[in-house]
Amino acid sequence: MFTLSEVSEHNTHDSCWVILYGKVYDVTGILNSHPGGAQAILRWGGQEATEEFDMIHPPETMKEIEQSYLGTVEPQERSITDSTTEEITEAPLSTLLNLDEIEAAATKVISKKAWGYYFSAADDKISKYLNTQAYRSIMFRPRVFVDCRTCELETNLLGHKVGLPIFVSPTAMARLGHPAGERGIAEGCRPFGGLQIIANNSSLSPEDIVENAPPTQVFGWQLYVQLNRQLSENMLARVNQLDRIKFVVLTLDAPVSGKREDDERINIQANTAASVSTQLFVGTDPSLTRADTLQWLSQHTTKPIVLKGIQTHEDAILASQYAPFVKGIVLSNHGGRSLDTAPPAVHTLLELRRHCPYVFDKVEVWVDGGIRRGTDAVKALCLGAKAVGIGRPALWGLAAGGVEGVERTLQSWFFSKLWSSVAFLTAG
Ligand code: HEM
Ligand SMILES: Cc1cc2nc3c(=O)[nH]c(=O)nc-3n(C[C@H](O)[C@H](O)[C@H](O)COP(=O)(O)O)c2cc1C
Known part of the structure; x- marks a missing residue:
């Protein structure tokens, strides 16, 4: 002793x-x-x-x-x-009406360290804020005389039935914000049939996260290729064993961590070694090349691949040349956390429609970043995205109220009347 x-x-x-x-x-x-x-x-x-x-x-x-x-x-x-x-003071969830209010409630109860890591984005956060603003600057052309009584939410993503075309994007370190962690996010997705992508840097193992999931619940697993390839190969071997994980998402838009000053500032004040982001990226390989990486990956996974972080139509075309091994792409700038002034996903979506619309037939095109309202989601779907992802909102929901907070986050799409918008517009 x-x-x-x-x-x-x-x-x-x-x-x-x-x-x-x-x-x-x-x-x-x-x-x-x-x-x-x-x-x-x-x-x-x-x-x-x-x-x-x-x-x-x-x-x-x-x-x-x-x-x-x-x-x-x-x-x-x-x-x-x-x-x-520690006692976690839960916000009165039933009073929170939208994702901004859930974020504000979470901000009151989480540690500074978690807030800094979740909230932060690169440099001046221009991409982070533009991600949302870009949707708001696109106006609808609503049609009238459309029957809005019913609207199907279910859809198929990579051949798997899901309850709604909104998925939870991979985010590291959910237990920083709430002890239920990524397993709590999985539970929160369950009643809605929501798809969750588990991050490579999750604070719980993939086995733990999917443990209680029914066979119908759909997950993806996100990979950051490690400098020590053996570590990634070991993880891929484990993921191959998990039936509920249907695909592997290779993230490409963050070869190194962006300069996330909120995260840095809080860790400087606390005198820790470096920001959470910097420490998380220590083992990540910043030197990936397309052909070698996809060749290596094909040897170590039995699951289809989704490439995350595509930001130009040129890279979308190149990705689609690897179909059907590559089954999908996520247009994303990492929630503005990687390269500031990188384009919002909706701009890239428009670019694809203009320069290479055939890509939508070769791979599924998903988007994420800044989606906070049903109307944001509908615009992305109308422009050809098969699904839209939310990153921070799931973490804020979890931090504000654990599993119920995540449920409230997903519910908020319903009371934002997303689906009546879909009905209006699909007829338009
Ligand atoms: C304080 C004492 C700590 C100990 C004893 C410790 C120990 C470990 C061990 C044994 C591993 C697994 C290594 C492997 O699988 O090869 C690991 C992984 C890792 N550690 Fe730490 N660690 C500590 C603090 C930290 C801190 C402060 C961070 C800051 C962010 C950190 C970040 C990571 C990361 C990113 C991984 C890899 C991913 C993961 O396993 O979740 N560690 N650590
Ligand atoms: C706290 C946090 C951690 C993240 N960690 C990862 C990660 O480990 N892997 C990854 O591919 N993307 C990661 N992302 C990016 C998200 O997957 C997603 O692209 C982004 O959050 C979408 O933007 P939004 O937060 O505005 O919804 C992270 C984002 C946040 C906010």
């Missing part, structure tokens, strides 16, 4: 101990291979690190450091602040 003072002496590159869940681990040996970088651990060297660790790593990560276990800390010495036992 160790005292805090004994543990605190081990805070260097040569000897680094941390306290996790009341136990002491010597993690010196993993510093150089840590996917989040050595500094991310060294910052907590000699200290209690449970809260920081727990928010970011799936529980199974503990298996990786089992052999580094040294002993326990004297109970009276422990200074644990276990984030998972």
Whole structure:
């Protein structure tokens, strides 16, 4: 059994101990291979690190450091602040009428660190805000004398039936915002038959996330190819075993992290090693080339591929040349988090319609970024998108009220009268 003072002496590159869940681990040996970088651990060297660790790593990560276990800390010495036992004040969800209100409610209850990571976008956030504004600058041509009593929400995505053409885009670190994490998002999607794409950097394992899902619930799994290819190959092998995961999404618009200053600022104030975003990107390979990567991927997955982060018609054409292995593309600028002033997806959608409309027949075209109202979604669908994704709104919903918050987020599309708009316009 160790005292805090004994543990605190081990805070260097040569000897680094941390306290996790009341136990002491010597993690010196993993510093150089840590996917989040050595500094991310060294910052907590000699200290209690449970809260920081727990928010970011799936529980199974503990298996990786089992052999580094040294002993326990004297109970009276422990200074644990276990984030998972904290009281989370839930917002009165039934009073929240739209996604902006859900975001505002979430902002009141989540940690600064989570807010900084979720809210942030690259540089001046021009793409982030334009993503929404671009939809608002497109006007409808509503037709009248259209029967609006019924409207089918169900659709097929990559051959799988889903309850609505709105999917949850992959977002890392859901447990930063709420302990239910990505599993809570899966539960929230369930009543609506909503499709969820699980992020490579999820805070729970894909096995955990899909565990309670009925066979009809549809998931995708998003890949950031790692510098250490073996890590990606191991993950793909696990994903191959999961029947509920129907496709793999390869993200291409973020070879490196954008400069996300809200995230940076909060971590500078808290004196942590770097922003959450920077640490998450440490192991990602920024050097991918099209032919080699797709060839490699075809050897390691049994599932169809969706390419995420297409931002020009030239790249859409090239992607479509890999059909049917590539079954879909997501027009996206990563929620404005990667390259500021990159185009909103709806601009790229218009570009495709003008320069290469045949691409819509070769691959499914999905979009995400800035979609906050039913009318935004309808515009994308009318312009040829098969589905629209939401990133931050699912995280804000989760943070505001756990599973019910995610449900409220998806419900809000219904009370935004999305579907009567669809009825108006499809006749137009
Ligand atoms: C404080 C003590 C920490 C310990 C002992 C620790 C340990 C580990 C271990 C054992 C892994 C799995 C490695 C593998 O699969 O090869 C891992 C993964 C990872 N760590 Fe840490 N870590 C710590 C803090 C952090 C922090 C502060 C961050 C900041 C963002 C971070 C980011 C990551 C990332 C991105 C991964 C890879 C993805 C994942 O497994 O979720 N770690 N860590
Ligand atoms: C907090 C956060 C984390 C994200 N993490 C990932 C990720 O790990 N992989 C990925 O492909 N996209 C990621 N994205 C981008 C989303 O998939 C999506 O493209 C974007 O959020 C859509 O914009 P919206 O947030 O305005 O809906 C992330 C976005 C946010 C906000």
